[in-house]
Amino acid sequence: MKKNHWLLGGTLLGIVFFLAVFLIKPVGVSTQFSVLSGKIHTAIAADVTAPVPGKPKEFTSTNAYYAKSKGKLVGNMQNLVNYDFIFVLSIPLGAYAASKLTGRKEQAITAMSKGSKLSQFALGFLGGAVILYGARLADGCTSGHMMAGISQGSFSGFVFAAAVFATAIPTAILAKKYLAGGK
Amino acid sequence: MSKIILSIILGSAFGFALYYAGAANRKNIRAMLRLEDLTLMKTILYGIGFASVLIGSSTLLGILDTAHFSIKSMNAGVLIGGAIFGIGFGLIGSCPGTSVASLPYANKVKTLGIVAGGLFGAFLFSLTYGNWVASGVFQALNLGKLTIFKISPKFPALFVMGAEGLLLLGLGFIIISYFLPTKFKL
Numbered sequence: 372m373k374k375n376h377w378l379l380g381g382t383l384l385g386i387v388f389f390l391a392v393f394l395i396k397p398v399g400v401s402t403q404f405s406v407l408s409g410k411i412h413t414a415i416a417a418d419v420t421a422p423v424p425g426k427p428k429e430f431t432s433t434n435a436y437y438a439k440s441k442g443k444l445v446g447n448m449q450n451l452v453n454y455d456f457i458f459v460l461s462i463p464l465g466a467y468a469a470s471k472l473t474g475r476k477e478q479a480i481t482a483m484s485k486g487s488k489l490s491q492f493a494l495g496f497l498g499g500a501v502i503l504y505g506a507r508l509a510d511g512c513t514s515g516h517m518m519a520g521i522s523q524g525s526f527s528g529f530v531f532a533a534a535v536f537a538t539a540i541p542t543a544i545l546a547k548k549y550l551a552g553g554k
Numbered sequence: 555m556s557k558i559i560l561s562i563i564l565g566s567a568f569g570f571a572l573y574y575a576g577a578a579n580r581k582n583i584r585a586m587l588r589l590e591d592l593t594l595m596k597t598i599l600y601g602i603g604f605a606s607v608l609i610g611s612s613t614l615l616g617i618l619d620t621a622h623f624s625i626k627s628m629n630a631g632v633l634i635g636g637a638i639f640g641i642g643f644g645l646i647g648s649c650p651g652t653s654v655a656s657l658p659y660a661n662k663v664k665t666l667g668i669v670a671g672g673l674f675g676a677f678l679f680s681l682t683y684g685n686w687v688a689s690g691v692f693q694a695l696n697l698g699k700l701t702i703f704k705i706s707p708k709f710p711a712l713f714v715m716g717a718e719g720l721l722l723l724g725l726g727f728i729i730i731s732y733f734l735p736t737k738f739k740l
Contacts, residue, residue, distance in 0.1 A: 376576070376593075376597075377575075377593050377594075377596040377597040377600060377731075377736075378600065379574070380571070380574050380575030380576060380577075380597045380601070381575060381596070381597045381598070381599070381600030381601040381603075381604060381731065382600070382601070382604055383570070383571040383574055383575060383601075384571045384572070384575050384577070384597070384598070384601030384604075384605070385600070385601040385602070385603070385604025385605040385607075385608065386571075386604070386605075386608070387564070387567050387568050387571045388601065388602070388605035388609075389604075389605045389608035389609055389612075390564065390567070391564050391568070392605075392609055392618070392622050392623065393608075393609075393612065393618055393622070394560060394564070394622075395557070395560060395564070395622065396622055396624055397622075397623075397624050398564075398568055398651075400650040400651040400654065401650040401676070404650060404672045404673055404675070404676035405676045405677075405679070405680055407673060407676075408673040408674070408676045408677035408680065409677070409680060411673075411677075412677060412680070434680055434681070434683070434684075435683050435684040435687060436679070436680040436681075436683035436684075437680065439683075452558060453558075454557045454558065454560070454561045455561070457558055457561040457562060457565065458561040458562075458564060458565035458568075459565060459651075459654055460565065461561065461562045461563075461564075461565025461566045461568075461569065462565050462566070462568055462569035462572070462651060462654045462655045463569055463654055463655055463656075463657045463658050464562075464565070464566045464569060465565065465566030465567055465568060465569030465570035465571075465572075465573070465655075466569035466570065466572060466573040466578050466655035466656065466657075466658060466659070467569075467658035467659065468566065468569075468570060469569070469570040469573035469574050470573055470658070470659045473573075473574060488663045491661065491663045491664045491667065492663050492664065492666070492667035493667065494645070494646065494664070494667065495646060495663070495664040495665065495666070495667025495668040495670075495671060496667040496668070496670055496671035496674070497642075497645070497671060498642045498645045498646030498648065498667075498668060498671060499642070499646070499648075499653065499667065499668035499669060499670065499671025499672035499673075499674075499675060500642070500671040500672065500674045500675035500678065501638060501639070501641055501642030501645070501671075501675060502639055502642035502643060502646075502648070502649060502650065502668075502671075502672060502675065503650060503671070503672040503673070503674075503675035503676040503679070504635075504638060504675040504676070504678055504679050505634075505635045505636065505637070505638030505639030505640070505641070505642065505675075506635065506639050506650060506676075507635070507675070507676050507679035507680075507683075508631050508634060508635030508638065508679060508686065508691075509631055509632045509633075509634075509635025509636050509639060510626050510627065510631065510632070510635070511626050512639065512649055512650045512651065513639075513643075513649040513650070513651065513652075514568075514649070514650065514651040515626065516626060516632070516636075517602075518598070518601065518602055518605075519624075520625070520626055521602050521606075522602045522603075522605035522606045522609060522724070523606075523609060523623055523624075523625060523701065523705065523720070524606070524701045524702040524703045524705060524719070524720045524723060525625045525626060525699075525700075525701055525702075526628050526697060526700040526701060526702060526712065527625070527626045527627060527628040527632045527697075527699075527700070528626070529702075530628060530632050530633055530636065531632050531635075531636040531639075532636075533636070534632070534633050534634075534635075534636025534637045534639075534640060535636045535637075535639050535640040535643060536587075536640065537637065537640060538636075538637045538638075538639075538640030538641050538643075538644065539587050539639075539640035539641070539643040539644035540587050540588075540589065540640075540644065541644070542587075542640065542641050542643075542644025542645055543584055543587035543588045543643075543644035543645075543647070544587075544588050544589075544644075545644075546584075546644060546645050547584075547588055550645075
């Protein structure tokens with residue numbers, strides 16, 4: 372890695388966080404996992420949510436989380452072409468462009484994971500489920516709470532970051548020691 | 555419609571920055587969390603600091619619409635949720651944003667596992683949200699949308715100092731990031 376690469380990378384991240392706040396709103400990702408899973412849920416069980424008569428943007432739901440904030444989440448589920456969802460869908464586009472443009476080979480994640488495809492999927496699934504469960508309970512993730520939150524001086528952002536690193540550091544060290552796929 | 559175009563531009567820029575900064579690489583995240591290589595920590599600290607400086611100074615100049623600020627509430631859920639998040643984060647070295655970012659180029663099986671697991675975890679939370687509400691977790695340590703500095707009359711703040719405080723905090727982060735060693739011996 373180039374000597375001052377952290378400076379360039381950090382500058383770029385900082386500019387994006389700033390531009391997001393300057394132009395519209397701070398960055399955020401994890402809510403969209405609730406929106407998409409809720410979209411699938413309500414597509415299968417349509418009677419979970421219902422519109423509020425006379426109020427086109429409000430919804431009720433038998434699920435307390437969907438019913439929160441006058442059913443704002445349900446509104447986003449019904450129309451996925453909204454700012455927050457498209458923002459998250461666009462993240463891989465930019466990351467792909469960067470992987471092609473910069474041609475920085477050390478960035479490519481080679482097949483470093485050991486184990487069968489099934490065990491890799493299972494470990495990823497377990498990790499992903501724990502991460503998103505925690506993120507939804509905290510009402511944000513490393514993007515919304517930590518990066519966007521702290522850069523606005525949000526108290527909860529600092530608390531979130533402290534809680535995350537308090538468990539992530541020992542877990543990462545133990546995973547390397549005891550987990551074959553963790554390397 | 556213009557909002558959708560903006561979301562594509564900003565989302566792509568975020569993905570680009572995550573990749574370029576080395577944040578969308580599970581190997582780098584794990585190396586950081588094991589305290590083996592803190593380069594990514596330097597990058598993130600610097601990024602947050604630089605953003606704080608830009609947000610603080612543009613607020614002072616009066617060119618930033620403070621209605622754009624969005625502060626998340628502080629309650630015990632942040633603490634417990636963060637601790638749960640950290641376990642998964644330490645286990646796989648990925649977070650919601652970086653898992654989505656790495657879809658096009660990382661190990662497909664594992665990345666798809668993370669995203670599918672993420673959808674499942676978020677769904678499980680939606681189903682159990684009522685239990686968390688009943689437990690009183692969101693009322694415990696409830697400080698509301700608290701900020702460190704008074705950046706907007708909308709939010710309670712720890713200090714009366716406003717955007718200049720955020721600017722100084724950002725500079726502090728930048729200084730720490732500059733002096734943080736990438737490797738250190740325990």
